[in-house]
Amino acid sequence: xxxxxxxxxxxxxxxxxxxxxxxxxxxxxxxxxxxxxxxxxxxxxxxxxxxxxxxxxxxxxxxxxxxxxxxxxxxxxxxxxxxxxxxxxxxxxxxxxxxxxxxxxxxxxxxxxxxxxxxxxxxxxxxxxxxxxxxxxxxxxxxxxxxxxxxxxxxxxxxxxxxxxxxxxxxxxxxxxxxxxxxxxxxxxxxxxxxxxxxxxxxxxxxxxxxxxxxxxxxxxxxxxxxxxxxxxxxxxxxxxxxxxxxxxxxxxxxxxxxxxxxxxxxxxxxxxxxxxxxxxxxxxxxxxxxxxxxxxxxxxxxxxxxxxxxxxxxxxxxxxxxxxxxxxxxxxxxxxxxxxxxxxxxxxxxxxxxxxxxxxxxxxxxxxxxxxxxxxxxxxxxxxxxxxxxxxxxxxxxxxxxxxxxx
Amino acid sequence: xxxxxxxxxxxxxxxxxxxxxxxxxxxxxxxxxxxxxxxxxxxxxxxxxxxxxxxxxxxxxxxxxxxxxxxxxxxxxxxxxxxxxxxxxxxxxxxxxxxxxxxxxxxxxxxxxxxxxxxxxxxxxxxxxxxxxxxxxxxxxxxxxxxxxxxxxxxxxxxxxxxxxxxxxxxxxxxxxxxxxxxxxxxxxxxxxxxxxxxxxxxxxxxxxxxxxx
Numbered sequence: 001x002x003x004x005x006x007x008x009x010x011x012x013x014x015x016x017x018x019x020x021x022x023x024x025x026x027x028x029x030x031x032x033x034x035x036x037x038x039x040x041x042x043x044x045x046x047x048x049x050x051x052x053x054x055x056x057x058x059x060x061x062x063x064x065x066x067x068x069x070x071x072x073x074x075x076x077x078x079x080x081x082x083x084x085x086x087x088x089x090x091x092x093x094x095x096x097x098x099x100x101x102x103x104x105x106x107x108x109x110x111x112x113x114x115x116x117x118x119x120x121x122x123x124x125x126x127x128x129x130x131x132x133x134x135x136x137x138x139x140x141x142x143x144x145x146x147x148x149x150x151x152x153x154x155x156x157x158x159x160x161x162x163x164x165x166x167x168x169x170x171x172x173x174x175x176x177x178x179x180x181x182x183x184x185x186x187x188x189x190x191x192x193x194x195x196x197x198x199x200x201x202x203x204x205x206x207x208x209x210x211x212x213x214x215x216x217x218x219x220x221x222x223x224x225x226x227x228x229x230x231x232x233x234x235x236x237x238x239x240x241x242x243x244x245x246x247x248x249x250x251x252x253x254x255x256x257x258x259x260x261x262x263x264x265x266x267x268x269x270x271x272x273x274x275x276x277x278x279x280x281x282x283x284x285x286x287x288x289x290x291x292x293x294x295x296x297x298x299x300x301x302x303x304x305x306x307x308x309x310x311x312x313x314x315x316x317x318x319x320x321x322x323x324x325x326x327x328x329x330x331x332x333x334x335x336x337x338x339x340x341x342x343x344x345x346x347x348x349x350x351x352x353x354x355x356x357x358x359x360x361x362x363x364x365x366x367x368x369x370x371x372x373x374x375x376x377x378x379x380x381x382x383x384x385x386x387x388x389x390x391x392x393x394x395x396x397x398x399x400x401x402x403x404x405x406x407x408x
Numbered sequence: 409x410x411x412x413x414x415x416x417x418x419x420x421x422x423x424x425x426x427x428x429x430x431x432x433x434x435x436x437x438x439x440x441x442x443x444x445x446x447x448x449x450x451x452x453x454x455x456x457x458x459x460x461x462x463x464x465x466x467x468x469x470x471x472x473x474x475x476x477x478x479x480x481x482x483x484x485x486x487x488x489x490x491x492x493x494x495x496x497x498x499x500x501x502x503x504x505x506x507x508x509x510x511x512x513x514x515x516x517x518x519x520x521x522x523x524x525x526x527x528x529x530x531x532x533x534x535x536x537x538x539x540x541x542x543x544x545x546x547x548x549x550x551x552x553x554x555x556x557x558x559x560x561x562x563x564x565x566x567x568x569x570x571x572x573x574x575x576x577x578x579x580x581x582x583x584x585x586x587x588x589x590x591x592x593x594x595x596x597x598x599x600x601x602x603x604x605x606x607x608x609x610x611x612x613x614x615x616x617x618x619x620x621x622x
Contacts, residue, residue: 010617011412017610018419024603025423025589100441105592109599148415348508360427360592361585366436366572 008143012123015147019122022157023115024108027359028351030310031114031160032101034075036061036094041076042083048072049239060097066239069230070194071162082113099365102358111160111359118156121168123147125317128171132178132321142324151337152316158356161310166192170199170294171317177206177287182215186222193223194230197244198298198314205293208280252305269304276300279403291321292406296399302340303388303395309344309352312337322402332398339391346370346384427589431581436514436572439464443548443568448476449558451486452542453535459567460529460554468523470516470572471530476544477507484537488515490530496520504534504543519574527554528571 037048045051048066052059066072083090086109093104101107126146130139146152156164169192177185185206192199203223210216234240257265276297285293295318302311319337323330345352354367374380451457471490482504491497498517507513520528534543545567547556552566575581594600 006617010614013610013617014412014416014614017607017614018416020603020607020610021419021423098441098444103441103592105595106599108593108603109596112599112603144409144412148412150415150418153415153419354430357427357430360589361431362441363434363437363581363585364427364430366438367430367433 007140011144011147012126015126016119016123018148018153019119019157022153023119024112025360026158026160026356027102027107027111028159028161028356031111032094033061034067034071034162035079035114037066038072038075039079039091039094041073042080047234047237049234049237053239060095065242067162067196068194068244069234070191071165071196074165074195075162078117082116085113086110099362102365103362107359115157115160118160118164121164122152122156125164125168125171128168128175129317129320129324131175133324138324141327142320145320145323146317149316149320151341152313154341155310155313155316159310161308162195163310163313166195166199167313167317169195170202170314173199173202173206174290174294174321177209177290182206182210182218183222186219187226190223190226190230193227198311200227201297201301202290202294204277205280205285205290205297209285209287209290252307253301255306256304267304269301272300272304273297276399289406291318292402294318295322296402299336299395299399303392307340307344309341312340326405329398329402332394332401336391336394336398339387339394343384343387343391346374346380346387348372348380427585428582431585432578434578434581435574436470437465437575439571439573442472442474442512442570443550443552443566445474445546445568446549446565447547448544449547449563449567450539450542450544451532451534452537452539454539454559455542456531456533456559457545457567458529458531458557459552459569460527461569461571462525462527462553463520463523463571463573465573466522466524467519467574467576468528468571469519469574470514471569472512472514472572473567473569474546475507475511475513476509476546477504477511478509480505480508482507482534482537482541482543484534484541486537486543487533487535488530489533490515490517490528492520492523493527504537504541507543514572523573529554 037052040048040051052066079086087106089104089106090110093101093106093110096104126143129142129146133139133142169188173185173188173192176182176188186203189199189203189206200223203219206219206223207216210219231240231244253269254265254267256269257267260266276293280293295315298315298318301307302315319329319333323333348369348371350365350367350369353369355365357364371380374383449455449457471488484504486502486504486507488500488502489497490499498520500515500517502513502515515530520526532545537543547563547565548568549565551564554566556563556566593603
């Protein structure tokens with residue numbers, strides 16, 4: 001037993017060391033923006049969705065988009081706890097809208113402390129994933145796969161969005177569903193959706209997998225009611241409506257389509273989701289198959305929309321659970337992830353690449369982005385489209401293979 | 409286990425050597441940070457915008473400004489002319505087709521070798537642009553060390569621009585990057601001590617653990 005514990009401790013500490021090396025020295029502007037918004041909790045602002053539009057003129061950062069309420073409250077509360085360590089200049093750094101903010105003394109401390117909750121949740125996901133297996137070898141495999149795949153380190157600690165919160169809660173929900181603790185499983189999805197909406201995509205799978213109507217109703221109520229309670233106080237705020245109705249996922253999934261005349265469109269993302277949900281209902285899935293469906297539904301969305309690099313964290317725990325069951329899928333996922341990462345790296349946005357190092361030295365912002373470099377020899381938008389088309393093809397094949405081999 | 413080795417090496421390269429490797433690619437050293445973007449000044453055929461400034465270093469090689477061109481409405485030539493006090497000049501032309509909205513637009517030119525402490529004036533014109541397809545350049549309420557002029561009339565504040573200089577030697581970039589990096593880290597001494605102690609402690613634990621059989 002001690003040998004096993006030592007094994008986990010060693011690799012956990014090595015994984016933490018790698019993360020500690022990255023945490024203070026890489027910067028994406030999102031972390032500053034949503035922490036600036038969350039800093040108003042300390043000042044007693046409860047409805048940030050109304051506060052930002054009303055005070056826009058006097059605010060240094062004009063960004064009005066706020067994630068769902070739990071992001072605001074969790075990060076705001078964390079700032080209150082961490083404020084003795086962040087120091088007196090932290091709030092002025094958050095409010096500094098100029099390009100000089102990256103060159104502030106103390107920025108390494110701020111980034112390190114702001115990313116600490118991610119480190120905790122990231123490690124927790126690694127241990128949670130081991131709970132899905134009985135075999136010690138498989139437990140160790142998923143533990144290492146989560147902690148040492150470079151994709152999750154880059155996405156969580158360089159691009160530093162809040163996605164690790166709903167990802168952790170989604171995995172926890174899956175864990176509770178495996179333990180047949182359906183109220184907790186539903187609750188975790190409801191809480192996850194309180195950060196970002198995507199965990200709601202998984203509710204139908206739990207619903208279809210439940211054996212009887214009592215379980216189904218429990219899952220529905222425990223996921224939907226907490227979510228409604230979280231958002232209810234803000235439903236009338238125009239800012240909240242903007243954040244929900246105009247959020248990336250909800251608008252992008254219906255932003256592209258194939259015209260069938262008379263103004264009607266066929267949306268590829270919706271079509272794929274319909275197939276996956278229909279299969280889940282028709283084939284009477286069991287709880288062990290839920291990770292396959294969760295992975296497929298997210299992949300289907302990314303295949304058909306312009307996505308943010310941070311979103312790529314969503315399918316990762318499910319992909320790792322699948323590889324835990326069947327090692328042969330590993331290379332397909334590596335290729336899928338490489339393609340998926342290359343697409344946003346080619347966006348015309350320095351914060352996707354060179355300017356993530358700007359806290360080390362702002363000179364990095366003068367480097368040309370991959371977009372600009374490709375532009376000298378080829379149209380980068382066309383290259384992105386080729387990559388996305390390849391991603392679509394490979395994603396479709398993977399979903400088909402997964403369903404075929406799992407006899408779904 | 410191969411994944412553990414590969415990822416460990418990847419992260420070490422990314423953090424320790426990545427900045428130096430990328431540092432070799434730096435071809436422009438900025439004079440400072442861009443002033444805040446207060447408002448915009450439109451530019452079309454009837455308008456000429458100019459801004460003077462004192463070069464901070466030798467080898468002045470670029471000026472960058474933030475420009476608005478919504479939906480690529482402007483597809484005409486934008487002319488940039490920079491002249492030194494002693495009459496030397498460079499001219500750059502960029503077509504509106506290559507100016508996305510909100511672009512931080514670089515005007516790159518052959519370096520002025522002995523530019524330090526000399527006054528330069530750059531002028532922006534677009535003779536074929538109509539008012540409906542005008543470009544907009546961000547200006548700032550913050551003053552610069554030069555004069556901001558629109559159609560011969562002196563304006564308050566300055567265009568929100570940054571001047572750039574070619575590095576003397578690209579090897580110097582790598583050294584400068586590491587020097588600034590550690591300088592900035594040690595300026596926050598309590599954090600630096602805490603952070604380095606945690607790193608050293610972790611590495612010590614790992615070297616002790618991994619030296620035993622796994």
